[in-house]
Structures are given as structure tokens and as C-alpha cells.
Amino acid sequence: MKVKVGINGYGTIGKRVAYAVSKQDDMELIGxxxxxxxxxxxxxxxxxIPVYAASEDFLPRFEKAGFEVAGTLNDLLEKVDVIVxxxxxxxxxxxxxxYEKAGVKAIFEGGEKASTAEVSFVAQANYEKALGKDYVRVVSCNTxxxxRTLSAxxxxxxxxxxxxxxxxxxxxxxxxxxxxxxxxxVTVPSHHGPDVQTVIPINIETSAFVVPTTLMHVHSVMIELKKPITEKDVIEVFxxxxxxxLFEKEKGFDSTAQLIEFARDLHREWNNLYEIAVWKESISVRGNRLFYIQAVHQESDVVPENVDAIRAMFELADKWESIKKTNRSLGILK
Ligand SMILES: NC(=O)C1=CN([C@@H]2O[C@H](COP(=O)(O)OP(=O)(O)OC[C@H]3O[C@@H](n4cnc5c(N)ncnc54)[C@H](OP(=O)(O)O)[C@@H]3O)[C@@H](O)[C@H]2O)C=CC1
Ligand SMILES: O=C(OP(=O)(O)O)[C@H](O)COP(=O)(O)O
Structure with a gap:
């Protein structure tokens, strides 16, 4: 069985998820x-890719431009099993x-509240919780x-x-x-800490700053340990x-600029870096505290999560079967 998938909102995330869905042999991108x-x-x-108007209200824009649409969102909903x-x-x-009226399952993204869905999802942390569910939220890029690193x-x-x-x-x-x-x-904690808690039970608080860059987010993570671990162990875990x-400053990864260049060198579509990048040298254990620094490619890390969420909702594969399949299809390195 191929799951029929529609994407409502073909923007930064939507177009990447559409691409990823089109790469799966158990899914079909309908529009x-x-x-x-x-x-x-x-x-x-x-x-x-068939293009639908997001609602009837938008039809005149397409008509005026002479752009023929395949219908409206309601027409798309009649043809799909799940809408992202x-x-x-x-x-x-x-x-x-x-979506409820159309009887279609739905995936929501991180800009929605946790209460919008039955489960907040990160495949490697809680794939099983989404099995058979109708409404799943793939959490934000930062979350x-x-x-990914904290659950490990x-x-x-x-x-x-x-x-x-x-x-x-x-x-x-x-x-x-x-x-x-x-x-x-200025609200501390920022929404990220509580948002992680919608996926894994963990004591966490976060604060957040926006800075003038477009490439990636960076996280400085500080952990109080309840069980000793060495730097070597942490490297092995990651x-x-x-x-x-893991990326090394020693090898020229000074900043997010080189991480994006790495994704470009891989000829990744849209220079997607689906993986979370941890600077190896930043991993430091001091007494009962562990520190590390990681970077997140906000436009793409959630993309494989959407694919795995679809598999879980339709019970097409178990956790590792799905993760491996998604990784292979997108060239995710491990
Ligand atoms: N960008 C990011 O870094 C990340 C975003 N997210 C989350 O993903 C979700 C989408 O974000 P993102 O892709 O960045 O957003 P974008 O603004 O890039 O894309 C939004 C899409 O929604 C469409 N849209 C706009 N208005 C309407 C409407 N009234 N009805 C239907 N569709 C509409 C737009 O269509 P059109 O282009 O035709 O106007 C566009 O295709 C959000 O929840 C966000 O929080 C999660 C992780 C990272
Ligand atoms: O999900 C994201 O970030 P967030 O985890 O900080 O909310 C995306 O980078 C989108 O963030 P934005 O809402 O600042 O565009």
C-alpha cells in the first residue's frame, strides 16, 4: 500500500517534505x-506536482494569472490519506x-501548540507513540x-x-x-525547554536570542549529570x-558557514543538513557538568521526521526500519 500524501503550504518546510515524500517507495505525493x-x-x-489553491478565496489570483490549478484544498483532501x-x-x-471533516489524518509542524495533535514527535525519541495516530505534531527545528542529542x-x-x-x-x-x-x-524559559518535555520527560530550561544570520541556529547545552560520563563516552554516544x-573545528568547521558549505559539497538538495551538527571539541566534562555546542539547519532537520511520522501513523514500519529507510532515501549519513 502506498500512502497518499498532500501538502498544505508549499513553503520552506512544505516543499522539502514534498521532495522527501516523493523519494519514498511507500508514499505517493498527490498534490x-x-x-x-x-x-x-x-x-x-x-x-x-499538481498545485491546488489553498482555499476558494485564492482562486481569483490563479485565474487572473492564467495558472490552472487542480482544484482547491477541499478537492485535495478528497484524494489523500494524510495531509502535512x-x-x-x-x-x-x-x-x-x-481535516477532521474530510476524515484525513494530519501532521502539524512546530509552529502549532502541542495540544493541536495527539503526539509531539521526534522519530528516534518516541516513534512508537505515533503508531496508528490521526494527528501528530513534528516539533520545531530547535526542539x-x-x-535528538538529549534523548541519546x-x-x-x-x-x-x-x-x-x-x-x-x-x-x-x-x-x-x-x-x-x-x-x-524575554520570557524565560523560552518555549523550547517546555517543548522538549512534550517529547521526552527531562528537566530542562532554555533561554533564546535571535541574531542577524539566516544559515542555522546554534545551541549551547549545559547538563548537570546524575551519572558520571567521560568526554570519550559522549563522543561514542553521538x-x-x-x-x-560530529564536526571538528580542527578540520575547518569554524562556524555555521562551513557546515552549510559541507552540505553544499555533498550536493544536498537546497543544501539541506538534516543531521544535527555537534562540534566535537566543544564536548567537555567538568565535574558533574557536561557541555557541548550544536548547530541546527532550521530548514531541513524536521524533514525526515515528517516522513517517519507518516510511516508511524499508518503503521507501515517499525521505528528503526522507518528511520533507516528515510535516511537511505535522503542520503542522511547515519
Ligand atoms: N522555517 C523554519 O525554519 C521552520 C519552520 N517550522 C514550522 O513549519 C511551519 C511552516 O513554516 P515555514 O515553512 O517556514 O513557512 P513558510 O512561510 O515558508 O511557508 C508557509 C506556506 O504556507 C502557505 N500559506 C500561507 N498562508 C496560507 C493560508 N492562508 N492557507 C494555506 N496556506 C497558506 C504559504 O503559501 P504561499 O507561498 O503560496 O503564500 C507557504 O507555502 C510552521 O509551523 C513553522 O513554525 C518548523 C521548523 C523550522
Ligand atoms: O521552529 C523554528 O524555531 P523555534 O524552535 O525557535 O520556534 C523555526 O526555526 C521557525 O522559527 P521562527 O518561528 O522564528 O520562524
Whole structure:
């Protein structure tokens, strides 16, 4: 059986998930929605992807441009088993009623509240919780990044404090920035710590700052240990953790710029770095405290999670079968 997948919101995340779905032999990409006939809509059509108007209200825009759509979101919902809602944060919760009415399963993204779905999801941490579910939320890029490394170390952790240095805007976003400023999230803890707790039970608090860059987020992670662990052990844990890669400053990885160049050198689509990048030299144990620094490619780390979430919701594979299949299909290194 091939699961029929639709994407509502063919933007930064939606287009990458559409690409990833098209690479799976157990899924079929049925169509995507757009609100306007811009270059992304034309490109989707060139790729042979049926484009639907995100609602009837948007039809006149397409008609005026002479862009023939395959229908509206409601028509797409009639043809799919699952819809991936990658609309701007908060919109997914409003769309949920449409999905319920159509009897279609739905995946929501990290911009939605945890309460929008039955489960908040990171494949390697809680794949089983999404088995057979109708509504799953793939958590935000930062939460996914934190959860990947922290779940691997969970048995050693008493308490985590992490500082999130967030990119101001995605590279395609010329409206939001970057701006010449550092903007703190003045609410402490920032939403990231509580959000990790929707996936794994862990003591964690975070604070967050937005800085003028578009490439990646960076996290400074500080852990109080309840069980001793050495730096060598931590390196071994991360070497054996899927979707986490170690990078060395010694080899020229001075900053997020070289991490993105690495993804470009791999000829990854959109220079996606699906893996969380941990700087090897940053792993440091001092007494009962462990420190490390990691970077998150915000545009892509959640993409394999969406694919695994679909497999879990339709019980197509067990956890490691799905993760391995997704990794292979996207060229994820381990
Ligand atoms: N960007 C990131 O770094 C990450 C984002 N997320 C989460 O993913 C979700 C999507 O974010 P992102 O991809 O960045 O957003 P984008 O703004 O890049 O894309 C949003 C998409 O939704 C469409 N859209 C806009 N308005 C409507 C509407 N009224 N009805 C239906 N579709 C609409 C847009 O269509 P059109 O282009 O035609 O206007 C666009 O395709 C959010 O929940 C976000 O928090 C999670 C991880 C990382
Ligand atoms: O999910 C993300 O970040 P977050 O974990 O800081 O909310 C994405 O980078 C989107 O963040 P944005 O809401 O600042 O665009």
C-alpha cells in the first residue's frame, strides 16, 4: 500500500517534505497547495506536482494569472490519506476542522501548540507513540535538535540548561531580516525547554536570542549529570546516534558557514543538513557538568521526521526500519 500524501503550504518546510515524500517507495505525493501563482507554484508544476489553491478565496489570483490549478484544498483532501500542514504557525490549528471533516489524518509542524495533535514527535525519541495516530505534531527545528542529542544522553541527565542562538530569518525571507540587532526572548524559559518535555520527560530550561544570520541556529547545552560520563563516552554516544554528526573545528568547521558549505559539497538538495551538527571539541566534562555546542539547519532537520511520522501513523514500519529507510532515501549519513 502506498500512502497518499498532500501538502498544505508549499513553503520552506512544505516543499522539502514534498521532495522527501516523493523519494519514498511507500508514499505517493498527490498534490500541494499555494495561495498564489508565484515562481514556487510554477516550479511545482514543472516538476509534475499538481498545485491546488489553498482555499476558494485564492482562486481569483490563479485565474487572473492564467495558472490552472487542480482544484482547491477541499478537492485535495478528497484524494489523500494524510495531509502535512506546513502553513505558517498557528494556522494548522484552524485548518484541523477541515481535516477532521474530510476524515484525513494530519501532521502539524512546530509552529502549532502541542495540544493541536495527539503526539509531539521526534522519530528516534518516541516513534512508537505515533503508531496508528490521526494527528501528530513534528516539533520545531530547535526542539528536534535538542531532543535528538538529549534523548541519546537521557540516562545521564539530571538537569539541562540550554541557550538557543536563533537565526533571524530563513535565506528566502527578505521581509523579516536579518536585522542589525540581537533580540532576546524575554520570557524565560523560552518555549523550547517546555517543548522538549512534550517529547521526552527531562528537566530542562532554555533561554533564546535571535541574531542577524539566516544559515542555522546554534545551541549551547549545559547538563548537570546524575551519572558520571567521560568526554570519550559522549563522543561514542553521538557517533552511534542517528541524525547527529560530529564536526571538528580542527578540520575547518569554524562556524555555521562551513557546515552549510559541507552540505553544499555533498550536493544536498537546497543544501539541506538534516543531521544535527555537534562540534566535537566543544564536548567537555567538568565535574558533574557536561557541555557541548550544536548547530541546527532550521530548514531541513524536521524533514525526515515528517516522513517517519507518516510511516508511524499508518503503521507501515517499525521505528528503526522507518528511520533507516528515510535516511537511505535522503542520503542522511547515519
Ligand atoms: N522555517 C523554519 O525554519 C521552520 C519552520 N517550522 C514550522 O513549519 C511551519 C511552516 O513554516 P515555514 O515553512 O517556514 O513557512 P513558510 O512561510 O515558508 O511557508 C508557509 C506556506 O504556507 C502557505 N500559506 C500561507 N498562508 C496560507 C493560508 N492562508 N492557507 C494555506 N496556506 C497558506 C504559504 O503559501 P504561499 O507561498 O503560496 O503564500 C507557504 O507555502 C510552521 O509551523 C513553522 O513554525 C518548523 C521548523 C523550522
Ligand atoms: O521552529 C523554528 O524555531 P523555534 O524552535 O525557535 O520556534 C523555526 O526555526 C521557525 O522559527 P521562527 O518561528 O522564528 O520562524
Amino acid at each position: 500541494v497547495t499555494k495561495t498564489k501563482p508565484d515562481f514556487e507554484a510554477y516550479r511545482a508544476k514543472e516538476l509534475g 500542514d506546513a502553513t505558517p504557525g498557528g494556522m494548522g490549528a484552524k485548518n484541523k476542522a477541515l 528536534t535538535g535538542l531532543t 544522553l537521557q540516562k545521564y541527565i539530571d538537569y539541562v540548561y540550554a541557550v538557543m542562538i536563533r537565526r533571524a530569518a530563513d535565506p528566502n525571507d527578505s521581509r523579516r531580516g536579518p536585522v542589525n540587532a540581537i533580540t532576546p526572548s 557517533e552511534n546516534t542517528t541524525r547527529v554528526l
